[in-house]
Amino acid sequence: MELTELTAAELGRRIRDGRIGVREAVQAQLDVIEARDSRYGCYITVRREEALARADEVQKGIREGRYSSPLAGVPIAVKDNICMRGVRTTCASRMLENFRPPYNAAVIEKLEEAGTVILGKTNMDEFAMGSTTETSFFGAVRNPWDVSRVPGGSSGGSAAAVAAGEAFAALGSDTGGSIRQPSAFCGVTGIKPTYGTVSRYGLIAYASSLDQIGPIARNVEDCAALLEIIAGEDRRDSTSVPGLDHRYRSALSGGVRGMKIGIPKGYFSEGLDEEIKNAVRKAAGELCAQGAEAEEFELEAADYAVPAYYVIASAEASSNLSRYDGVRYGFRAQGCRGLQELCRRTRSEGFGQEVKRRILIGAFVLSSDCYEAYYGKAMKVRTVIRQSFERAFRRYDIVLAPAVPGPAPKLGESLGDPLRMYLGDIYTAAVNLAGLPAISLPCGMDRNGLPIGLQLIGRPFGERELFRAAHSYELARGGCFRPPAGPR
Amino acid sequence: MKNYETVIGLEVHAELATKSKIFCGCTTQFGGPPNTQCCPVCTGMPGTLPVLNRRVVEFAAAAGLATGCGITRRCRFDRKNYFYPDLPKAYQISQLYLPICRNGSIEIETDAGKKSVGIHEIHIEEDAGKLVHDPLEDCTFIDYNRCGVPLIEIVSEPDMRSAGEAVAYLEKLRLILQYLGVSDCRMQEGSLRADINLSVREAGQAELGTRTEMKNLNSFRAIARAVEGERRRQIEVLESGGRIVQETRRWDDGRNMSFSMRSKEEAQDYRYFPEPDLPPVEIGEEWLDEIRKRQPELRDAKMLRYEREYGIPAYDAAILTGSKRLADIFEETSALCGNPKEVSNWLMVETLRLLREEEQEPEELTLEPAKLASLIGLIEEGTVNRTTAKEVFEKIFREQVDPVIYVRENGLAMVRDDGLLRETVRRVIEDNPQSAADFLSGKEKALGFLVGRAMKELRGRGDPGRVGALLKEALKQRPGSP
Numbered sequence: 001m002e003l004t005e006l007t008a009a010e011l012g013r014r015i016r017d018g019r020i021g022v023r024e025a026v027q028a029q030l031d032v033i034e035a036r037d038s039r040y041g042c043y044i045t046v047r048r049e050e051a052l053a054r055a056d057e058v059q060k061g062i063r064e065g066r067y068s069s070p071l072a073g074v075p076i077a078v079k080d081n082i083c084m085r086g087v088r089t090t091c092a093s094r095m096l097e098n099f100r101p102p103y104n105a106a107v108i109e110k111l112e113e114a115g116t117v118i119l120g121k122t123n124m125d126e127f128a129m130g131s132t133t134e135t136s137f138f139g140a141v142r143n144p145w146d147v148s149r150v151p152g153g154s155s156g157g158s159a160a161a162v163a164a165g166e167a168f169a170a171l172g173s174d175t176g177g178s179i180r181q182p183s184a185f186c187g188v189t190g191i192k193p194t195y196g197t198v199s200r201y202g203l204i205a206y207a208s209s210l211d212q213i214g215p216i217a218r219n220v221e222d223c224a225a226l227l228e229i230i231a232g233e234d235r236r237d238s239t240s241v242p243g244l245d246h247r248y249r250s251a252l253s254g255g256v257r258g259m260k261i262g263i264p265k266g267y268f269s270e271g272l273d274e275e276i277k278n279a280v281r282k283a284a285g286e287l288c289a290q291g292a293e294a295e296e297f298e299l300e301a302a303d304y305a306v307p308a309y310y311v312i313a314s315a316e317a318s319s320n321l322s323r324y325d326g327v328r329y330g331f332r333a334q335g336c337r338g339l340q341e342l343c344r345r346t347r348s349e350g351f352g353q354e355v356k357r358r359i360l361i362g363a364f365v366l367s368s369d370c371y372e373a374y375y376g377k378a379m380k381v382r383t384v385i386r387q388s389f390e391r392a393f394r395r396y397d398i399v400l401a402p403a404v405p406g407p408a409p410k411l412g413e414s415l416g417d418p419l420r421m422y423l424g425d426i427y428t429a430a431v432n433l434a435g436l437p438a439i440s441l442p443c444g445m446d447r448n449g450l451p452i453g454l455q456l457i458g459r460p461f462g463e464r465e466l467f468r469a470a471h472s473y474e475l476a477r478g479g480c481f482r483p484p485a486g487p488r
Numbered sequence: 489m490k491n492y493e494t495v496i497g498l499e500v501h502a503e504l505a506t507k508s509k510i511f512c513g514c515t516t517q518f519g520g521p522p523n524t525q526c527c528p529v530c531t532g533m534p535g536t537l538p539v540l541n542r543r544v545v546e547f548a549a550a551a552g553l554a555t556g557c558g559i560t561r562r563c564r565f566d567r568k569n570y571f572y573p574d575l576p577k578a579y580q581i582s583q584l585y586l587p588i589c590r591n592g593s594i595e596i597e598t599d600a601g602k603k604s605v606g607i608h609e610i611h612i613e614e615d616a617g618k619l620v621h622d623p624l625e626d627c628t629f630i631d632y633n634r635c636g637v638p639l640i641e642i643v644s645e646p647d648m649r650s651a652g653e654a655v656a657y658l659e660k661l662r663l664i665l666q667y668l669g670v671s672d673c674r675m676q677e678g679s680l681r682a683d684i685n686l687s688v689r690e691a692g693q694a695e696l697g698t699r700t701e702m703k704n705l706n707s708f709r710a711i712a713r714a715v716e717g718e719r720r721r722q723i724e725v726l727e728s729g730g731r732i733v734q735e736t737r738r739w740d741d742g743r744n745m746s747f748s749m750r751s752k753e754e755a756q757d758y759r760y761f762p763e764p765d766l767p768p769v770e771i772g773e774e775w776l777d778e779i780r781k782r783q784p785e786l787r788d789a790k791m792l793r794y795e796r797e798y799g800i801p802a803y804d805a806a807i808l809t810g811s812k813r814l815a816d817i818f819e820e821t822s823a824l825c826g827n828p829k830e831v832s833n834w835l836m837v838e839t840l841r842l843l844r845e846e847e848q849e850p851e852e853l854t855l856e857p858a859k860l861a862s863l864i865g866l867i868e869e870g871t872v873n874r875t876t877a878k879e880v881f882e883k884i885f886r887e888q889v890d891p892v893i894y895v896r897e898n899g900l901a902m903v904r905d906d907g908l909l910r911e912t913v914r915r916v917i918e919d920n921p922q923s924a925a926d927f928l929s930g931k932e933k934a935l936g937f938l939v940g941r942a943m944k945e946l947r948g949r950g951d952p953g954r955v956g957a958l959l960k961e962a963l964k965q966r967p968g969s970p
Contacts, residue, residue: 089534154716208764208765322571323576328533366760
């Protein structure tokens with residue numbers, strides 16, 4: 001097996017054992033990126049020299065006992081909406097094409113403290129708005145399983161990098177499914193933690209009440225190890241939650257005997273691809289074979305999740321993205337006369353179509369005449385959805401669902417029909433509205449040789465239980481999901 | 489002309505006197521060089537998040553308690569969205585739906601008598617930066633130092649009926665905030681700003697007329713003038729058959745008139761919505777109790793106590809407590825010297841006189857209580873007389889001299905050495921034989937002249953009574969006296 005096909009945890013073990021040097025690992029990873037990324041377009045920025053220099057520093061630190069985390073020395077990729085001091089952080093937008101933040105995101109600090117090596121910044125949908133990574137100003141990412149298809153989005157670069165062997169693990173962000181959906185399309189494992197588990201400080205906001213950073217990796221253990229590093233209270237993020245148990249790796253074993261699994265009936269009706277339906281049901285069967293008990297139930301208001309999500313996310317986005325006016329940083333339109341023109345043209349030229357569409361939707365739903373009919377109503381739906389999950393978790397420990405309704409679309413298929421694209425979030429958006437943790441992991445292949453994603457949803461801050469269920473399933477499923485080797 | 493009634497409500501912004509800003513650790517100090525007191529948080533760099541300064545909540549709640557407001561136990565922040573380069577996030581974090589304080593009132597007193605003015609609400613918000621236009625280079629600079637300085641906005645009910653009432657309300661409010669220590673309330677530095685909402689209606693009418701909002705009022709005088717000016721303008725419009733347009737106007741105090749800034753139709757839609765980056769603020773009973781316990785004695789209570797405890801006349805007590813600084817100096821000095829009446833005299837007479845001369849406000853006083861107390865000590869022990877003491881006081885006021893050292897170094901202490909006094913008296917009698925003779929022949933007035941002479945010789949350092957007695961004694965012992 002090639003070095004770059006190891007799991008992050010295995011690489012970490014070998015680095016600690018001294019069987020692999022950090023520089024060797026980083027160099028191998030950079031070589032793969034060099035060889036493959038022109039094909040997939042996973043990265044916006046690769047920190048070649050810096051990563052190698054950092055490798056030597058980390059190696060020294062490991063020898064001196066300064067870095068003892070299980071992922072010390074492991075190269076990690078980071079989505080390009082996470083600020084890193086002095087490193088271009090673009091949000092895949094022309095607006096921030098040359099923006100270098102003067103500060104680190106909380107998760108960057110934590111990754112550095114843990115001794116990981118940050119390889120570079122991954123491609124994404126512009127400002128995390130999109131489900132295909134086609135809205136990136138820097139060009140689309142391609143799915144390593146089939147380059148004619150999208151990797152999903154918005155964390156498409158992170159998911160594709162992990163799938164293509166261009167990163168051992170990566171950070172993504174998930175606002176309505178942006179970790180889980182590309183993880184499903186790319187055959188990797190990704191978890192969106194409970195809102196408040198990971199500090200958002202330094203994550204360039206799309207929709208503040210929904211955004212959460214999370215890991216994307218080759219398996220459940222790697223996700224647990226990476227989440228253990230980045231989770232934790234941060235006084236700079238008032239929505240981060242103190243006093244949680246972040247020992248996720250130790251929660252993996254133990255199995256699912258007696259665990260109660262709820263399956264939302266409505267999720268398996270019309271609109272769901274037949275092969276996905278079967279694969280997900282089969283996964284439920286595997287868990288039951290392990291001793292879990294599964295049962296169907298009605299998840300109320302689930303149908304309203306997508307519209308409520310797009311109203312709330314767009315409203316917050318319209319406000320969060322108002323600061324990009326060409327005055328202080330980022331793109332500035334040239335030759336403007338006066339303030340109004342500067343602001344208008346900077347925003348017209350600096351943002352792409354999808355971002356502008358959501359800003360307009362957001363400004364509209366917040367306008368005083370429409371507020372109650374749209375934003376107010378969406379907030380009520382949000383409460384109803386949260387309550388229906390609360391009811392479900394009184395009876396079940398885990399809710400099991402598909403991650404996405406269909407296979408990864410072909411490039412160019414989605415953007416022309418945004419409403420259809422939005423409906424692709426049908427199984428993921430409700431989780432963000434309710435603030436719950438959810439993991440997506442591969443559960444089979446379809447007739448076209450594309451991976452299928454299983455989604456497990458947990459109680460608020462029930463990550464340990466969620467990891468246990470996911471790990472249990474992973475063991476039962478067996479095998480390992482890797483795209484066919486070599487250039488395709 | 490019909491009889492019109494003026495209806496006034498005030499929106500007052502007060503900058504809170506916290507050391508650090510509302511959502512980050514930057515200093516709130518006034519007057520730093522441009523853009524030296526800001527960080528990625530207060531300038532709204534991508535990825536940054538606000539963290540609420542708890543002192544801001546405490547200050548706002550203190551203002552609410554002092555004005556009889558109910559405190560919202562679970563208050564929330566909202567975003568007010570608008571584009572302007574002095575607002576780096578393009579939204580101001582404010583409170584629309586659940587302000588921290590509601591439904592209070594304060595009592596004012598004018599020539600028309602006592603009256604209660606309702607407080608609709610007090611909410612917390614952040615200040616914006618400042619645009620500085622450079623006419624030479626024809627460009628605009630932005631100073632972000634003020635971004636994120638905490639403010640409270642105190643919205644009154646439309647309960648005032650005259651310029652006098654508006655000014656009385658604002659003065660009362662300013663005193664309350666100053667006494668609480670929650671704001672400096674310096675209008676010239678912009679730490680207290682007031683907007684006037686004003687409408688007129690025919691006397692006796694129940695419905696309110698259309699109102700305008702007046703901005704850019706930088707002094708109490710400007711407020712009084714703006715109320716008068718706007719009242720006159722609205723009445724003129726109505727009398728000539730016109731209609732009042734709901735709009736925002738800008739007061740130009742130099743020209744004593746106002747100009748329309750924007751009408752209601754042009755008003756912005758601020759697209760308010762709950763601030764997702766800040767959880768609701770829970771103000772529990774325990775926290776509120778802590779704030780309550782820290783509430784200082786306010787002006788009205790202090791005034792009554794001065795009368796009762798120190799026997800200070802009501803008028804003087806009103807003046808002493810009319811400025812927090814003056815009252816603080818009064819109390820500290822009294823505690824040091826144990827003679828509140830004497831302290832009151834020095835503050836009421838000399839201090840106010842010098843303030844007038846210097847055109848200063850009592851709040852600007854730098855007078856140190858320890859120095860005034862030791863001056864009073866010098867008088868009480870007879871080291872200086874009153875005339876000298878006034879001279880020394882001016883030095884304390886203007887140059888912050890230490891009275892003990894100043895008196896010693898300038899030889900101002902009274903001469904209590906009888907030998908020296910007798911010698912001086914002898915010389916004065918010798919130099920003024922005519923006056924001496926006059927006195928001896930029964931002209932009592934001549935003694936005054938001789939005392940004056942002797943005091944001059946002593947450069948004012950003698951006790952005039954003692955000098956007079958010694959003079960008499962010396963004159964009577966002279967050969968040839970009866």
